[in-house]
Amino acid sequence: MMQPLTEARLTVARPWALSADEVLAHLETQATGLSTGDAEKRLGLVGPNRLPEPVRKPAIVRFLSHFNDTLIYILLGAAVIKALMGDWLDFWVIMAVAIINAVIGYIQEGRAEKALAGIRGMLSADASARRDGGWVTVAAADLVPGDVVRLMPGDKVPADLRLLQAFQLRIDEAALTGESVPSSKTTDPADADAGVGDRGSMAFSGTIVSAGQGRGVVTGTGTLTEIGRIQSLSDEAGALATPLTRQLDGFGRVLTVVILGMAAVMLMIGRFLHGMPFDELISAAIGFAVAAIPEGLPALVTITLAIGVQQMAKHNAITRKLPAVEALGSVTTVCSDKTGTLTKNEMTVRRIVTPVAEYEVTGLGYTPDGEIIPLRGHGGEPRSGERGGPVGGDLAVVLAVATLCNDAHVVRGDDGAWSLVGEPTEGALKVAAMKGSIGGSGSRRVGVLPFDSANKLMATLNEATEGSRAILVKGAPDRLLERSLTQRGADGAEPLDVAKWDAAIAELSSQGLRVLAAARRPVRAGTGTITLDDLADLEFLGLWGIVDPPRPEAIDAIADCHTAGIRVKMITGDHAGTALAIAHEMGLAGADAEVLTGAELEALSQEQLKDVVRDVDVYARTSPEHKIRIVRALQSHGEVVAMTGDGVNDAPALTRADVGIAMGIKGTEATKEAAEFVLADDNFATIRSAIAEGRRIYDNLRKSIVFLLPTNGAQSLVILIAVVFGLTLPITSVQVLWVNMVTAVTLSLALAYEPAERGIMKRPPRGSGGPIIDRRELGFVVIVSLLIGGATMGVFYGVVATGVDVEIARTEAVLMLALGQLAYLFNCRFMSRSSLTFDVLRGNRVVWWSALALIVLQVIYTYVPFMNVLFESRPLSATAWALPIVLSIGIFLAVEALKAVMRARASSSAPAGALKATS
Numbered sequence: 001m002m003q004p005l006t007e008a009r010l011t012v013a014r015p016w017a018l019s020a021d022e023v024l025a026h027l028e029t030q031a032t033g034l035s036t037g038d039a040e041k042r043l044g045l046v047g048p049n050r051l052p053e054p055v056r057k058p059a060i061v062r063f064l065s066h067f068n069d070t071l072i073y074i075l076l077g078a079a080v081i082k083a084l085m086g087d088w089l090d091f092w093v094i095m096a097v098a099i100i101n102a103v104i105g106y107i108q109e110g111r112a113e114k115a116l117a118g119i120r121g122m123l124s125a126d127a128s129a130r131r132d133g134g135w136v137t138v139a140a141a142d143l144v145p146g147d148v149v150r151l152m153p154g155d156k157v158p159a160d161l162r163l164l165q166a167f168q169l170r171i172d173e174a175a176l177t178g179e180s181v182p183s184s185k186t187t188d189p190a191d192a193d194a195g196v197g198d199r200g201s202m203a204f205s206g207t208i209v210s211a212g213q214g215r216g217v218v219t220g221t222g223t224l225t226e227i228g229r230i231q232s233l234s235d236e237a238g239a240l241a242t243p244l245t246r247q248l249d250g251f252g253r254v255l256t257v258v259i260l261g262m263a264a265v266m267l268m269i270g271r272f273l274h275g276m277p278f279d280e281l282i283s284a285a286i287g288f289a290v291a292a293i294p295e296g297l298p299a300l301v302t303i304t305l306a307i308g309v310q311q312m313a314k315h316n317a318i319t320r321k322l323p324a325v326e327a328l329g330s331v332t333t334v335c336s337d338k339t340g341t342l343t344k345n346e347m348t349v350r351r352i353v354t355p356v357a358e359y360e361v362t363g364l365g366y367t368p369d370g371e372i373i374p375l376r377g378h379g380g381e382p383r384s385g386e387r388g389g390p391v392g393g394d395l396a397v398v399l400a401v402a403t404l405c406n407d408a409h410v411v412r413g414d415d416g417a418w419s420l421v422g423e424p425t426e427g428a429l430k431v432a433a434m435k436g437s438i439g440g441s442g443s444r445r446v447g448v449l450p451f452d453s454a455n456k457l458m459a460t461l462n463e464a465t466e467g468s469r470a471i472l473v474k475g476a477p478d479r480l481l482e483r484s485l486t487q488r489g490a491d492g493a494e495p496l497d498v499a500k501w502d503a504a505i506a507e508l509s510s511q512g513l514r515v516l517a518a519a520r521r522p523v524r525a526g527t528g529t530i531t532l533d534d535l536a537d538l539e540f541l542g543l544w545g546i547v548d549p550p551r552p553e554a555i556d557a558i559a560d561c562h563t564a565g566i567r568v569k570m571i572t573g574d575h576a577g578t579a580l581a582i583a584h585e586m587g588l589a590g591a592d593a594e595v596l597t598g599a600e601l602e603a604l605s606q607e608q609l610k611d612v613v614r615d616v617d618v619y620a621r622t623s624p625e626h627k628i629r630i631v632r633a634l635q636s637h638g639e640v641v642a643m644t645g646d647g648v649n650d651a652p653a654l655t656r657a658d659v660g661i662a663m664g665i666k667g668t669e670a671t672k673e674a675a676e677f678v679l680a681d682d683n684f685a686t687i688r689s690a691i692a693e694g695r696r697i698y699d700n701l702r703k704s705i706v707f708l709l710p711t712n713g714a715q716s717l718v719i720l721i722a723v724v725f726g727l728t729l730p731i732t733s734v735q736v737l738w739v740n741m742v743t744a745v746t747l748s749l750a751l752a753y754e755p756a757e758r759g760i761m762k763r764p765p766r767g768s769g770g771p772i773i774d775r776r777e778l779g780f781v782v783i784v785s786l787l788i789g790g791a792t793m794g795v796f797y798g799v800v801a802t803g804v805d806v807e808i809a810r811t812e813a814v815l816m817l818a819l820g821q822l823a824y825l826f827n828c829r830f831m832s833r834s835s836l837t838f839d840v841l842r843g844n845r846v847v848w849w850s851a852l853a854l855i856v857l858q859v860i861y862t863y864v865p866f867m868n869v870l871f872e873s874r875p876l877s878a879t880a881w882a883l884p885i886v887l888s889i890g891i892f893l894a895v896e897a898l899k900a901v902m903r904a905r906a907s908s909s910a911p912a913g914a915l916k917a918t919s
């Protein structure tokens with residue numbers, strides 16, 4: 001009787017030293033994999049194939065870290081001074097503010113982290129496993145010991161595997177061993193005491209397949225993998241610090257020193273010029289320092305980025321590295337793959353050309369309904385109308401290559417619909433063979449040379465039923481023609497007619513068809529493996545012309561990019577003619593555009609490439625290493641380059657680009673790891689949306705900062721002027737804290753939710769580098785500070801002059817500051833146009849919620865007795881609200897006038913559309 005499975009029986013000791021069959025037997029599985037039921041049972045026993053999340057710092061430590069900030073030190077210092085002076089009420093208010101600030105920071109950081117963690121979850125890996133005898137895609141987390149998994153170049157090995165098959169399999173194990181040269185893998189058992197790097201018969205979880213193909217049986221999952229033993233999940237997108245936040249941290253420190261310096265000067269002037277009492281002066285200096293410090297700034301930047309990144313994920317662009325959001329907004333050139341990104345990657349064979357005839361194939365997609373109709377053949381006579389029946393010998397051999405030198409399958413679902421498992425190009429060929437009733441049964445695959453985007457071909461070694469063996473090759477026609485000596489004519493082998501094939505390739509590709517070729521070579525019966533060197537003296541069999549329709553939305557997106565001042569370049573492995581035809585069709589390049597092929601590019605020096613790189617929009621027949629040269633050449637012109645990629649070899653180019661973008665569906669794990677962004681839908685249109693989002697996020701950051709700074713500016717100005725001129729302080733230090741806090745919790749986050757400004761994709765890219773707000777904007781901040789500060793002093797001294805209590809006048813001054821900020825928030829909603837429009841009332845609900853919250857807080861501040869004690873505020877009469885309200889409207893209008901002047905100056909001094917300067 002079979003013993004029940006237990007967790008212990010699902011572990012194998014030293015699987016690398018056992019034979020593949022022993023491992024299979026031990027794990028009670030077969031080379032054909034597990035059944036779904038068995039896999040589920042095993043999953044229940046061993047748990048999901050996942051590494052533990054990194055241990056988070058305890059909540060208390062994360063909370064306390066919010067006190068670890070120069071700005072907060074000053075607050076705490078102020079509290080200590082207040083305590084020494086015996087001013088316990090102020091001490092507690094300051095402490096409360098410091099604590100509330102930390103609470104807000106803690107909550108916001110939690111939200112930001114959660115947003116990023118959610119995004120990370122969208123990138124969970126898949127594996128191709130064999131279940132119930134067929135290949136299915138399963139979540140890597142669901143793999144169990146005993147599952148049979150296959151590996152392709154670029155895959156991240158999903159679990160520890162004992163290899164069952166390895167075709168020129170090479171795996172980069174740097175993640176595990178630190179060894180950067182990929183190790184070759186075989187199925188032969190290794191020494192029992194071999195180190196991790198020498199276990200040639202194993203593929204380890206987390207390492208990356210750099211070439212070849214393989215299959216293996218899962219021997220360890222989750223924490224029981226080699227990598228699980230040494231580390232927990234890496235926490236990539238989790239880092240919240242970006243160059244921008246660091247830049248602002250630095251700014252904060254400089255500001256602190258300046259503020260402390262000014263406070264000292266203020267102390268001296270007050271003491272020696274006006275002979276003010278020391279207590280009062282200390283209070284004023286503390287008030288000044290507290291007022292001038294924009295303590296909410298770092299949190300604001302982090303949360304704005306995190307909210308933006310979350311919204312971007314909703315539009316299928318998943319951010320892996322937060323700092324890249326900043327670069328995204330300033331992209332000037334997008335280099336895009338063709339297949340799948342610009343086109344749909346839904347391939348159908350449309351034409352077949354053999355040495356003796358030419359055929360049209362009907363039908364579309366992966367449903368094998370359609371016919372192969374001869375157009376011309378056997379002497380050039382059109383033979384249309386001759387349908388059905390067994391296909392001729394010339395067609396039969398081409399279709400045999402189509403189906404045998406192929407790893408894809410088309411399968412019919414329960415609903416009768418056909419779907420593709422595998423690569424679209426191969427799916428198209430499979431379907432074409434099915435349309436010609438060529439199944440390929442009776443032939444056995446003995447060896448394979450997997451497709452590689454550098455070689456641009458794939459070959460298999462097949463054995464026919466009677467025992468003869470042949471190499472079947474398919475791939476880029478130019479690559480196959482180079483390797484062919486003869487072609488298969490009506491009466492057998494004849495000399496290769498290169499001119500005829502060149503003409504046929506040009507004809508097919510000028511229609512935008514993707515052209516692939518077939519060839520073969522008989523080999524000795526004993527031959528067991530194939531290498532690239534074996535692919536010589538081939539017999540050329542013919543061509544397939546495959547349609548891959550452009551994505552209609554990508555055509556619009558290209559046009560949008562052009563309006564936004566962003567160049568789009570196509571970098572494809574496909575044929576020059578095909579690439580150009582599609583580029584033309586999609587509006588990416590003009591009819592007379594130049595194409596640079598990989599071979600031509602190789603002949604250029606980097607200097608020469610630099611000279612032409614900006615003018616060439618279509619790069620064809622490129623290999624992944626050409627992408628790096630193109631990126632470097634573009635970058636040497638100061639371009640900010642976004643580069644897409646999918647294959648394992650694209651990773652270095654993505655790393656080199658300013659913004660690396662990996663394909664979510666078609667892309668390999670290796671590429672995703674190198675990328676800053678992953679496109680969940682592989683669609684070029686998503687890149688356009690992501691750039692627009694990047695611009696929006698950056699705009700909102702600038703808006704938030706330009707909004708926040710005058711709060712501090714106005715308050716510190718009020719205190720500075722009062723002390724320097726020896727006047728009564730219009731606002732005390734605890735009141736300053738109050739205003740800072742209410743604007744921080746309410747208004748300052750509203751702009752993070754601001755939608756994109758009109759015409760965000762009609763202006764040229766922002767220059768990269770440089771400070772986030774420039775001198776002109778700083779000037780703007782100073783003027784607005786003067787306006788709000790001036791209004792506050794006006795209210796205070798005006799009200800005091802009428803003989804009203806100082807406390808009441810201060811309450812009104814605080815109201816003025818709060819309402820002035822509120823009015824200014826509406827100015828900041830639109831930086832590149834006037835806010836004197838009804839649009840200012842629409843489009844961002846958060847603005848209204850935060851306005852409401854601010855007013856409620858102000859009412860509490862003014863009328864609740866407890867607050868009156870704490871902040872020395874006093875209830876105001878209804879009419880007392882009138883002056884601050886009227887002045888706030890005045891501030892709004894004045895700032896609009898200022899914006900208009902700046903817009904006018906910017907459009908006269910800057911080249912058309914350089915809108916950065918207008919804000």
Ligand code: ATP
Pocket residue numbers: 336337338339340423425426451452453454456457458474475476477515516571572573574575
């Ligand atoms: P892009 O670079 O825009 O994604 P691509 O799919 O043409 O375009 P590659 O995948 O590098 O780029 O393919 C390069 C060439 O290799 C193709 O144009 C085709 O001729 C050939 N090719 C593609 N897939 C296969 C395959 N599965 N087997 C054999 N040859 C292939």
